[in-house]
Amino acid sequence: MKQRALLLVDLQNDFCAGGALAVAEGDSTVEVANTLIRWCAARGEPVVATQDWHPANHGSFASQHAVPPFSQGELDGLAQTFWPDHCVQHSEGAELHPLLETSGIDFIVHKGENPAIDSYSAFFDNGQRQQTALDGWLKAQQVNELIVLGLATDYCVKFTVLDALKLGYQVNVITDGCRGVNIQPGDSTSAFMAMSAAGATLYTLADWVETQA
Numbered sequence: 442m443k444q445r446a447l448l449l450v451d452l453q454n455d456f457c458a459g460g461a462l463a464v465a466e467g468d469s470t471v472e473v474a475n476t477l478i479r480w481c482a483a484r485g486e487p488v489v490a491t492q493d494w495h496p497a498n499h500g501s502f503a504s505q506h507a508v509p510p511f512s513q514g515e516l517d518g519l520a521q522t523f524w525p526d527h528c529v530q531h532s533e534g535a536e537l538h539p540l541l542e543t544s545g546i547d548f549i550v551h552k553g554e555n556p557a558i559d560s561y562s563a564f565f566d567n568g569q570r571q572q573t574a575l576d577g578w579l580k581a582q583q584v585n586e587l588i589v590l591g592l593a594t595d596y597c598v599k600f601t602v603l604d605a606l607k608l609g610y611q612v613n614v615i616t617d618g619c620r621g622v623n624i625q626p627g628d629s630t631s632a633f634m635a636m637s638a639a640g641a642t643l644y645t646l647a648d649w650v651e652t653q654a
């Protein structure tokens with residue numbers, strides 16, 4: 442018996458137009474998300490959203506190390522891209538996009554709260570040291586299949602999908618509901634290929650709606 446949930450990754454102001462870490466066309470994912478929120482509501486399938494939720498002194502912020510944003514370095518022994526300050530807890534930039542139909546969201550997961558380590562995946566931090574509440578919540582609802590979309594394709598979507606597959610979920614990625622940072626051109630394409638190679642199935646929204654019962 443398959444029990445699905447929709448997982449919306451980091452649909453936050455800071456990843457959208459005008460935000461601190463704006464992703465090209467980030468806002469365009471919200472309409473796809475809203476369509477799927479309604480689609481899931483009509484089927485009684487739960488909807489989960491994640492929020493990148495950093496303290497103001499988070500170690501992934503370039504400002505904490507006096508290095509340029511988007512430079513590479515190390516944080517707590519792990520390779521780290523240093524980011525502009527973004528998604529600071531309780532800031533407007535950390536809020537979910539104002540057009541997202543949040544009344545349809547059943548559970549919210551915060552990640553990246555520990556200043557010493559980054560957390561791209563919605564399930565684990567980047568060192569796989571600590572788990573969020575997400576897997577427990579999904580298992581409690583008997584969820585074994587996920588529909589995933591969000592921001593950013595090449596970071597939080599990718600690592601969330603790879604961890605979900607490792608945890609045994611069947612994973613469907615809605616590609617037109619995702620946009621990437623693309624520090625290197627093609628990073629988003631590579632991320633979709635990595636997700637697919639690891640076992641995720643990629644759909645456009647139109648394909649998903651057409652092929653699923």
Ligand code: VGL
Nearest residue numbers: 451493524592593596597
């Ligand atoms: C993300 C970079 C830094 C993401 C979060 O949501 O993909 N990317 N923090």
Ligand code: ZN
Nearest residue numbers: 493527528553
């Ligand atoms: Zn972050």
